[in-house]
Structures are given as structure tokens and as C-alpha cells.
Amino acid sequence: MSELKQTPLHALHLKLGAKMVPFAGYEMPVQYPLGVKKEHEHTRQKCGLFDVSHMGQISVSGNNVAEALETLIPADLVELAKGAQRYGLFTSTEGGIIDDLMVVNAGDHFYLVVNAACKDQDLAHLRLNLASTHEVETLDRGLLALQGPQARDVMQRLCPEACELVFMQHGRFTIAGQEVWVSRSGYTGEDGFEISVAADACEAFAERLLAEPEVEAIGLGARDSLRLEAGLCLYGHDMDMQTTPVEAGLIWAIGKPRRHGGERAGGFPGADVILHQVDAKDHTRKRVGLLADGRAPVREGATLVDEAGNEIGVVTSGSFGPSIGKPVAMGYVTRELEAPQSTVYAVVRGKQLPMVVTTMPFVKPGYYRG
Numbered sequence: 001m002s003e004l005k006q007t008p009l010h011a012l013h014l015k016l017g018a019k020m021v022p023f024a025g026y027e028m029p030v031q032y033p034l035g036v037k038k039e040h041e042h043t044r045q046k047c048g049l050f051d052v053s054h055m056g057q058i059s060v061s062g063n064n065v066a067e068a069l070e071t072l073i074p075a076d077l078v079e080l081a082k083g084a085q086r087y088g089l090f091t092s093t094e095g096g097i098i099d100d101l102m103v104v105n106a107g108d109h110f111y112l113v114v115n116a117a118c119k120d121q122d123l124a125h126l127r128l129n130l131a132s133t134h135e136v137e138t139l140d141r142g143l144l145a146l147q148g149p150q151a152r153d154v155m156q157r158l159c160p161e162a163c164e165l166v167f168m169q170h171g172r173f174t175i176a177g178q179e180v181w182v183s184r185s186g187y188t189g190e191d192g193f194e195i196s197v198a199a200d201a202c203e204a205f206a207e208r209l210l211a212e213p214e215v216e217a218i219g220l221g222a223r224d225s226l227r228l229e230a231g232l233c234l235y236g237h238d239m240d241m242q243t244t245p246v247e248a249g250l251i252w253a254i255g256k257p258r259r260h261g262g263e264r265a266g267g268f269p270g271a272d273v274i275l276h277q278v279d280a281k282d283h284t285r286k287r288v289g290l291l292a293d294g295r296a297p298v299r300e301g302a303t304l305v306d307e308a309g310n311e312i313g314v315v316t317s318g319s320f321g322p323s324i325g326k327p328v329a330m331g332y333v334t335r336e337l338e339a340p341q342s343t344v345y346a347v348v349r350g351k352q353l354p355m356v357v358t359t360m361p362f363v364k365p366g367y368y369r370g
Helices: 010-015 034-045 063-069 118-130 151-158 162-166 199-210 220-229 272-279
Strands: 021-023 028-032 047-051 056-061 083-089 097-105 110-114 135-138 142-149 168-177 178-183 192-198 215-217 285-292 303-305 310-319 325-334 344-346 351-358
Touching: 010 028, 010 199, 021 135, 028 034, 028 199, 028 220, 034 047, 034 215, 034 310, 047 151, 047 199, 056 063, 056 118, 063 110, 063 135, 063 272, 097 118, 110 118, 142 151, 151 162, 151 192, 151 199, 162 168, 178 199, 192 199, 199 215, 220 310, 220 325, 285 344, 303 325
Parallel strands: 047 215
Antiparallel strands: 021 028, 047 142, 056 110, 056 135, 083 097, 097 110, 142 192, 168 178, 178 192, 285 325, 285 351, 303 310, 303 344, 310 325, 344 351
16 A cells, blocks of 8 residues: 655644544545534634645646647636636546546636546646647645635735635735735635645645634545535545536536537537537436435435335435534435435435435535625
């Protein structure tokens, strides 16, 4: 077994008393002494700081970068304004999802943030397809997520200019003598900022943020329950190479100019499969939200059946939702049962537990849109 990698904040996690676990090839904090439930609630009520430095940060530069990236990603990137960020997908020739990512138009280059478990393959994918015409560079930077309704209050004291950003905007600022790249985004459903900082300055910067009265360090456990309540997919669980964007409920990630009838229709891997599903709506399964009664969470991998006991899907993410006081899950069901208020049953230890199909997100988003 290969040795686990460490983020620039590894020593700080240990100092803060974190419980460390393997995650995506890294040793990462799953929780701190506060505990997962209180960390979750603190983020929803005040402000949490997450180490997401394990994620890949990549720069792509050269002529016509947006057009080049559109050959790999079905988003509308040509019309992405400077300083704007967009959610995107790398798709396979079969129409599956290779990874999901954030894409920023940084002016003289495009800045990508990709998932930790996929970053090596993503880098190889970019270089294989673009390296003959564009420079693809992996960046040695830390990445922090400051999330929660009081994140703006914290940022207002450190960098008021960054507070002028709205959801999915990106800017470059100087905070405490460090050049930082700030996006008004995150993966908790709350307002907040994702902050890229030089690796050698990351620990001091994180300690500066943790010194603010609203801020607590938050681990992967609460990050998972927060993103699940927000109805956000986790790659390798709620989407993968065997899942199309349409099945995953991510049609909105396919830009309108990239669809049939658009000015730049297709041109990305798997476009024939994906755009057919967009138009014909003949896919056989769909990602849905699921709510259960009681307190016991329904975990990933639980089989879903209909009233007659026929297998109709699977749970891909499941946890207790502290913000709503119920078990929440997402999973895939047959199209006949995708409508909200449909009842399905999760098989847990031989028992069939009723779950109600529901719209997502489970909690109202707090994104700042100006």
C-alpha cells in the first residue's frame, strides 16, 4: 500500500486534535474534538473552515483556451466572462462522467479545480488532448473553504473587496501579505469562499482564519453531511463513468449553446449519447432525493425496491441530516418512481424501510447572489 500524502495543513490538523483517516490517497481530518454533528451545525449557523488542499488545482493557458476546453467539457465556456466560475464535467466517449470540476476564466488562463481521487487521471486527460497546443500546469497551492452564514463577516474584516464577489465569481486579492485566489463558492449549500493560497503560506493563513471568533475547523464527516443536505453529488458515489449527466440530474451543466440547436452543439466526448438523452428523455434511471422517518440513516449501497419487492435502484449517499432532523439520502430509481412523493423501500438488515422521493436540496441554499 502506497504511503498516504499530506496536505500543507497536516501538522495543524494534528495540533487541533483531529481524527485522521485515509481519503483519496491523503491523510485527512474526518472530525475534530467538537464532533461531526456539532461541526455540521456550527457551519450552518456560523462559519466553518475546511481543508480541501487535497483537490487538484490546474492551470490551462494558450490561444483559444475556452474553445479547447469545450472539446472535453460540455459547459458553455466560450461565453464565460473573465472572473466567472462555472461547474463542469469531463465526459467519456460512452457518455459517462470522468469527473466533475470547477472552471474559472482567470483572464490569461483558465483555472480548474478537480477532485482529489481523479486529479492524476484528469491531468493526463488534459495533457493527452491539449498539450500539443496548450500549456497544462498543476499548481502547488493549498485550498481552504470558509463556509457558513457568517463567512462574509469574517472576510469583511480580512478583505472587504472579496465580499463584493457574488456566487460563482472569482477574484485575486492580497490578504495578510499573501496573494490569494478567492471564489464565492463552496460545497455545503451555504454562502462562503474557496481560497487558494501558496502551499508554504497555507498553515499561517489557516491559523489566521481560525483566530476569528466565528470560525471552527471542520472535518470530512460534516463536509459529507452538509453537501448531502445541499443535494450535491460526490464523485465516485453519486456519479461515475457508468452514469450520464442526464441520469445524474445534471442537465443544467450542459450549456445551452452545446445542445442540439445551439451555436456550438456537441463537440465533446459522448455528445451523441448525452444529447440524445437530453432530447429523447429515454434514460431508464434518475438520481433523486430520499427522506426517511426515524433516526437510523440509510447508508450508501442499500438496495431500493418497490412495494412488491422488485429491485428498482440503489442508495448512493446516505446520512442523518442534522439540519432537518431526519435521515437523508440520494440514489437512483427507475423513471416510473422518480416523481416527488413516490414511496420506495430501502433494504436495511433484511427489513424494508419506507423512503419518500423528494426534490433537492433538502435545505434552503444560502448562496450570495447579490
